[in-house]
Amino acid sequence: xxNAVWERMQRVLPSLxxxxxxxxxxxxxxxxxxxxxDVISLGNRLFAVLRDEAERRFGMEDPKYWVKRxxxxxxxxxxxxxxxxxxxxxxxIGSITIQCFRSPEKESRILDRVKNxxxxxxxxxxxxxxxxxxxxxxxxxxxxxxxxxxxxxxxxRTYFYELFPGILExxxxxxxxxxxxxxxxxxxGDIRRDHIWIxxxxxxxxxxxxxYAYESTENPFGLxxxxxxxxxxxxxxxxxxxxxxxxxxxxxxxxxxxLNPEDFSLLFPNRLFNLRKMFPYIPEELNRVLLxxxxxxxxxxxxxxxxxxxxxxxxxxxxxx
Amino acid sequence: MNFxxxxxxxxxxxxxxxxxxxxxxxxxxxxxxxxxxLYVERHPERDIFPDDASWxxxxxxxxxxxxxxxxxxxxxxxxKGVQHEAISVDYASSGxxxxxxQRSSKGHxxxxxxxxxHQEGGYGTVVVGRRGVSKAEEFLFGSVTTKIIHNAKDxxxxxxx
Numbered sequence: 001x002x003n004a005v006w007e008r009m010q011r012v013l014p015s016l017x018x019x020x021x022x023x024x025x026x027x028x029x030x031x032x033x034x035x036x037x038d039v040i041s042l043g044n045r046l047f048a049v050l051r052d053e054a055e056r057r058f059g060m061e062d063p064k065y066w067v068k069r070x071x072x073x074x075x076x077x078x079x080x081x082x083x084x085x086x087x088x089x090x091x092x093i094g095s096i097t098i099q100c101f102r103s104p105e106k107e108s109r110i111l112d113r114v115k116n117x118x119x120x121x122x123x124x125x126x127x128x129x130x131x132x133x134x135x136x137x138x139x140x141x142x143x144x145x146x147x148x149x150x151x152x153x154x155x156x157r158t159y160f161y162e163l164f165p166g167i168l169e170x171x172x173x174x175x176x177x178x179x180x181x182x183x184x185x186x187x188x189g190d191i192r193r194d195h196i197w198i199x200x201x202x203x204x205x206x207x208x209x210x211x212y213a214y215e216s217t218e219n220p221f222g223l224x225x226x227x228x229x230x231x232x233x234x235x236x237x238x239x240x241x242x243x244x245x246x247x248x249x250x251x252x253x254x255x256x257x258x259l260n261p262e263d264f265s266l267l268f269p270n271r272l273f274n275l276r277k278m279f280p281y282i283p284e285e286l287n288r289v290l291l292x293x294x295x296x297x298x299x300x301x302x303x304x305x306x307x308x309x310x311x312x313x314x315x316x317x318x319x320x321x
Numbered sequence: 322m323n324f325x326x327x328x329x330x331x332x333x334x335x336x337x338x339x340x341x342x343x344x345x346x347x348x349x350x351x352x353x354x355x356x357x358x359l360y361v362e363r364h365p366e367r368d369i370f371p372d373d374a375s376w377x378x379x380x381x382x383x384x385x386x387x388x389x390x391x392x393x394x395x396x397x398x399x400x401k402g403v404q405h406e407a408i409s410v411d412y413a414s415s416g417x418x419x420x421x422x423q424r425s426s427k428g429h430x431x432x433x434x435x436x437x438x439h440q441e442g443g444y445g446t447v448v449v450g451r452r453g454v455s456k457a458e459e460f461l462f463g464s465v466t467t468k469i470i471h472n473a474k475d476x477x478x479x480x481x482x
Contacts, residue, residue, distance in 0.1 A: 215365065
């Protein structure tokens with residue numbers, strides 16, 4: 001690294017010591033070698049690498065070596081740089097295994113499509129000298145939906161009466177954002193409750209991570225719909241309710257004795273979707289939407305719009321405090 | 322609709338082969354029937370390949386497999402006694418393999434394409450194979466056969482499992 005860049009690094013990151021002085025990478029193909037103290041150079045922009053990003057799921061920290069937290073040496077703004085990683089892996093959804101692929105090109109395309117649409121994370125694509133499309137993502141200062149819901153300190157009735165109407169309204173907004181993608185021929189591909197971020201400043205719900213791709217099928221939006229159904233179940237129930245959890249308490253055992261296999265998820269036989277049996281004040285209209293994702297359903301939603309036609313009227317059916 | 326005009330929709334699977342064989346057994350040497358073997362192209366999604374070249378290779382390989390299958394299917398029908406002239410074969414190409422991939426991840430509906438051919442061709446019988454998917458698989462991936470059963474009008478649908 002030349003002295004001019006190193007001096008800028010030291011100015012922006014005063015805690016850097018001489019032994020942290022790394023290299024300047026114009027080619028990001030070998031992303032495992034790029035770490036703290038290095039600089040990624042894309043066109044006329046220089047990004048100081050701070051760390052690898054990690055994803056926390058099911059209590060485990062999962063490092064993402066191809067995703068770097070960086071600081072722009074000019075503006076000093078922080079960004080997330082997603083480097084190219086053409087990963088192929090299997091994703092298990094209940095008993096079904098799906099071949100999954102990471103597509104930087106798909107994510108770049110969607111970033112272009114949703115430019116200035118605050119319902120989605122924002123970013124641009126810059127190419128390194130090897131032609132790798134590096135996605136330069138703006139940070140969303142906030143927390144993921146699942147963390148926010150899990151930290152709500154209220155019993156379910158209080159949550160449902162006081163907080164849920166606002167959450168449902170925002171969730172409907174996120175579904176409309178997915179309709180926007182589908183209308184433009186794109187899938188989100190990885191719809192999960194931790195892929196909705198709630199921005200601290202605005203309270204806005206924003207989708208992140210668009211790089212998952214799958215083989216094409218007759219129902220191209222089935223996986224996205226399935227993900228939305230899971231999130232709806234999660235926000236309605238203030239968490240996931242499983243047979244295991246119910247069996248742990250006397251009240252839960254009583255509820256369990258009233259349940260049939262049809263009351264549970266179409267794909268996860270231990271996740272309760274017929275939440276009205278647990279929380280009788282959940283309106284039937286809303287519960288009916290949930291049951292479309294249960295093992296007992298004979299009719300599936302084919303589009304998110306169909307689901308929204310049933311879900312939007314539920315807002316006016318919610319109990320009032 | 323002419324019930325003696327038979328549209329056999331295939332995808333090179335074992336179920337499709339069974340559907341072709343069944344059609345051959347049912348029709349055999351009986352005169353007056355026309356059998357149209359139809360394959361609707363669905364390319365592998367471009368997004369799951371790192372570059373255009375590897376995607377194009379996969380497309381070409383798949384196209385060759387399908388064309389081989391269609392030739393075998395014609396042979397299968399002729400072996401059952403169906404006249405060569407009574408059989409037509411259609412590889413319905415999307416054309417994108419030569420022009421380049423669609424830049425979206427939506428894909429297109431094979432079932433809708435088959436239904437369009439069925440309507441335009443005045444086929445009175447539609448034959449499809451089915452491998453028997455679970456409810457969960459049908460939710461996630463959809464099913465060409467189920468869509469045809471639900472949406473085909475003015476015809477008989479033979480579903481061969």
